[in-house]
Amino acid sequence: MAKYEDVVNLALRRSLFYPGSEIYANAPAGLYDFGPVGATIRRKIVETWRKHLVQREEMLEIDGALIMPEDVFKASGHLTNFNDPVTQCKKCNTIHRADKLLEEKTKEQYREAMPVEELTAALRKHKLACPNCKGDLLDVRQFNMMVKADVGVSAKASCYLRPETCQTIFTNWQRMAKTMRIKLPKGIAQHGKVFRNEISPRQTLLRQVEFSQMEAEIFFEADKIDDVERWDEVKNYPLRIMKAGSNSVEDITCADLLAKGITTGKLIAYYIARTQQLMERLGIPASKMRFRQLDDTERAFYAKEAFDLEVETSLGWLELAANNYRTDYDLLGHQKGSQKDLQFCTPEGKKFIPHIWEISIGLDRTFYTVLELCYRSEGERTWLSLPPAIAPLTAGIFPLLSNKPELTSKARELFETLRDCYEVQLDETGSIGKRYARMDEIGVPWCITIDFDSLNNNDVTIRARDSSAQKRVKIDALKDELYQLVTGKITL
Numbered sequence: 001m002a003k004y005e006d007v008v009n010l011a012l013r014r015s016l017f018y019p020g021s022e023i024y025a026n027a028p029a030g031l032y033d034f035g036p037v038g039a040t041i042r043r044k045i046v047e048t049w050r051k052h053l054v055q056r057e058e059m060l061e062i063d064g065a066l067i068m069p070e071d072v073f074k075a076s077g078h079l080t081n082f083n084d085p086v087t088q089c090k091k092c093n094t095i096h097r098a099d100k101l102l103e104e105k106t107k108e109q110y111r112e113a114m115p116v117e118e119l120t121a122a123l124r125k126h127k128l129a130c131p132n133c134k135g136d137l138l139d140v141r142q143f144n145m146m147v148k149a150d151v152g153v154s155a156k157a158s159c160y161l162r163p164e165t166c167q168t169i170f171t172n173w174q175r176m177a178k179t180m181r182i183k184l185p186k187g188i189a190q191h192g193k194v195f196r197n198e199i200s201p202r203q204t205l206l207r208q209v210e211f212s213q214m215e216a217e218i219f220f221e222a223d224k225i226d227d228v229e230r231w232d233e234v235k236n237y238p239l240r241i242m243k244a245g246s247n248s249v250e251d252i253t254c255a256d257l258l259a260k261g262i263t264t265g266k267l268i269a270y271y272i273a274r275t276q277q278l279m280e281r282l283g284i285p286a287s288k289m290r291f292r293q294l295d296d297t298e299r300a301f302y303a304k305e306a307f308d309l310e311v312e313t314s315l316g317w318l319e320l321a322a323n324n325y326r327t328d329y330d331l332l333g334h335q336k337g338s339q340k341d342l343q344f345c346t347p348e349g350k351k352f353i354p355h356i357w358e359i360s361i362g363l364d365r366t367f368y369t370v371l372e373l374c375y376r377s378e379g380e381r382t383w384l385s386l387p388p389a390i391a392p393l394t395a396g397i398f399p400l401l402s403n404k405p406e407l408t409s410k411a412r413e414l415f416e417t418l419r420d421c422y423e424v425q426l427d428e429t430g431s432i433g434k435r436y437a438r439m440d441e442i443g444v445p446w447c448i449t450i451d452f453d454s455l456n457n458n459d460v461t462i463r464a465r466d467s468s469a470q471k472r473v474k475i476d477a478l479k480d481e482l483y484q485l486v487t488g489k490i491t492l
């Protein structure tokens with residue numbers, strides 16, 4: 001099984017991701033840049049989310065501004081609730097996350113939401129000191145994680161960078177309801193950057209200051225939570241569920257999730273199934289997943305039901321997505337804050353504030369997890385067994401030898417033919433073994449080689465990344481062959 005370090009080393013070697021502004025010594029931690037391969041894989045994860053969740057469920061996708069006025073976050077509760085508990089060293093002034101210090105010391109879970117007095121008492125009880133200088137620690141206080149971004153020159157408007165993408169969805173709701181001929185239930189989705197003033201950014205992409213989310217908010221009428229049009233498509237689908245209070249994962253069908261009272265509505269079971277299916281498409285096997293049902297003490301105060309999607313990695317179970325039944329909390333809050341009527345009006349004239357089921361997926365954590373679970377090594381060989389849909393290229397094209405013009409020109413010709421339909425890259429430098437290794441390491445599923453026989457027979461060799469199997473294919477049949485491979489109709 002691949003370790004975290006293997007993934008980070010590969011990422012740095014092939015420039016998938018690396019620290020932002022890395023040539024400057026004083027660049028802050030928790031900011032990452034993505035090179036061409038990393039950026040492409042991430043873009044394709046977003047495209048897969050778009051195709052298999054957003055478009056499949058006929059959601060509306062928006063792209064909102066990153067900067068939002070303070071009033072939005074007063075209404076959402078972020079200004080008062082979006083805090084991390086911190087403690088400061090009296091001697092060196094370093095600020096630490098109080099809950100994390102306690103976790104490291106006691107190996108027990110401490111909740112961020114625990115009252116500061118209790119955390120202070122726990123710090124004293126366990127006689128914790130500053131990990132840097134052993135200095136005494138001040139009482140625990142709340143630190144707001146929002147990143148301020150005031151706008152304007154003379155009369156400044158108090159603004160923040162958004163800490164989650166869903167707030168734009170809520171502020172867009174009234175317009176969508178009026179202009180997009182919405183019929184409930186309706187999802188509104190958004191993918192984009194969010195910002196959190198993280199006290200201790202760590203583990204590269206897993207806890208960053210700037211990161212990306214793929215969120216979908218499904219608006220529905222509370223009384224009609226069981227009206228799910230395509231229920232039959234999922235009702236027998238086995239979900240990976242870990243019930244609150246249990247420590248084992250069970251396969252429970254959508255229908256049983258309701259029958260056993262684990263959830264209160266078909267709509268919830270339906271979207272948990274769609275979320276699990278999406279993750280499977282990204283190369284995360286169901287056996288590595290669990291939807292952990294949160295108990296009363298763990299749920300956000302507005303959430304009526306919540307299931308964290310967690311995936312087993314070398315670092316333990318990692319939360320990739322939060323699934324929350326947010327009820328009418330958000331729209332009621334913004335209705336009060338904005339003084340605008342945010343009710344939905346049915347064609348029959350019935351008015352109400354819709355309820356919301358949220359699927360909030362962390363893109364960066366999903367990207368990391370996919371890399372780790374697809375990482376393979378055998379002897380000298382290392383490869384990423386990425387599903388073709390998220391691989392950075394469909395195929396590499398190589399002339400067998402780089403110093404034979406007849407081979408290189410034939411390879412270029414093939415590159416021109418294929419690039420209309422597929423993402424292909426021509427690689428003419430280094431030994432053929434090195435070229436295979438480079439493509440394997442970034443997860444390219446197939447490589448196509450032009451050799452001397454190709455000149456006479458008009459055919460090529462295709463080699464598969466995972467099995468190293470090879471096959472001779474006529475150039476005329478190559479587009480079709482690649483189509484069959486990409487769509488999984490055949491394997492080499």
Ligand SMILES: [Zn+2]
Binds near residue numbers: 090130131
């Ligand atoms: Zn200190």
